[in-house]
Amino acid sequence: MEPIASVHELEELIGLPLERVRRKVRTSLSDFDRQWLAASPFCVISTADAHGRVDASPKGDPAGFIHVLDDFTIAIPERPGNKLAFGFRNILENPNVGILSVVPGRTDTLRINGTAQLVRDADFFDHMVVKGHRPRVAIVVGVDEVFTHCGKAFMRSGLWEPDSWDSEGLPSIATLSKTYVQPETPLEDLEAYYGPAYAQRMYRE
Numbered sequence: 001m002e003p004i005a006s007v008h009e010l011e012e013l014i015g016l017p018l019e020r021v022r023r024k025v026r027t028s029l030s031d032f033d034r035q036w037l038a039a040s041p042f043c044v045i046s047t048a049d050a051h052g053r054v055d056a057s058p059k060g061d062p063a064g065f066i067h068v069l070d071d072f073t074i075a076i077p078e079r080p081g082n083k084l085a086f087g088f089r090n091i092l093e094n095p096n097v098g099i100l101s102v103v104p105g106r107t108d109t110l111r112i113n114g115t116a117q118l119v120r121d122a123d124f125f126d127h128m129v130v131k132g133h134r135p136r137v138a139i140v141v142g143v144d145e146v147f148t149h150c151g152k153a154f155m156r157s158g159l160w161e162p163d164s165w166d167s168e169g170l171p172s173i174a175t176l177s178k179t180y181v182q183p184e185t186p187l188e189d190l191e192a193y194y195g196p197a198y199a200q201r202m203y204r205e
Contacts, residue, residue: 024147029068037074039063039103043058045097045139046100047091047096054090055087061079061130062130069124088118097115098111099111099114108154112141112146113144114142133203133204177194
């Protein structure tokens with residue numbers, strides 16, 4: 001391996017962004033950003049703890065689940081999960097977060113960087129109820145940077161092209177759970193657990 005040891009060395013290798021590229025980075029949400037978030041059912045939020053150890057967590061809900069409070073603030077609801085809460089724990093140590101918001105079928109994405117806090121209740125929680133579930137926690141993010149990221153990564157990967165999909169041969173989630181999490185549980189029980197009824201339990205406490 002030939003490591004890169006400095007910013008100067010990196011810039012010599014990959015070059016510098018054009019001025020028009022620099023201009024796309026904004027400090028508040030535009031009307032387009034609001035439209036995008038209203039259409040987006042999925043995002044990934046990246047966090048890091050006090051020592052810089054990072055975590056990237058997917059978040060998904062009906063389109064518009066990222067709630068816009070104003071031009072400088074968004075909120076993302078908690079949903080029932082495994083309670084490891086890596087991202088929540090990180091935010092309590094280090095408020096800096098990065099968000100990648102996705103709209104199915106679009107190759108471009110919306111990126112938001114900012115500082116976050118955890119909130120246990122607020123008036124806007126009433127607008128985050130899904131299937132009777134009112135979140136107990138929300139991540140409220142103050143926007144520092146927002147910009148549209150070009151679609152090259154999605155185009156190169158063929159992410160939205162069904163002909164390119166190939167999950168054949170990958171172990172099922174039930175098999176993974178049997179191997180790493182619940183070796184004492186029969187595989188058929190785990191397959192039943194992760195079967196059709198799994199989706200019906202997503203919003204239960």
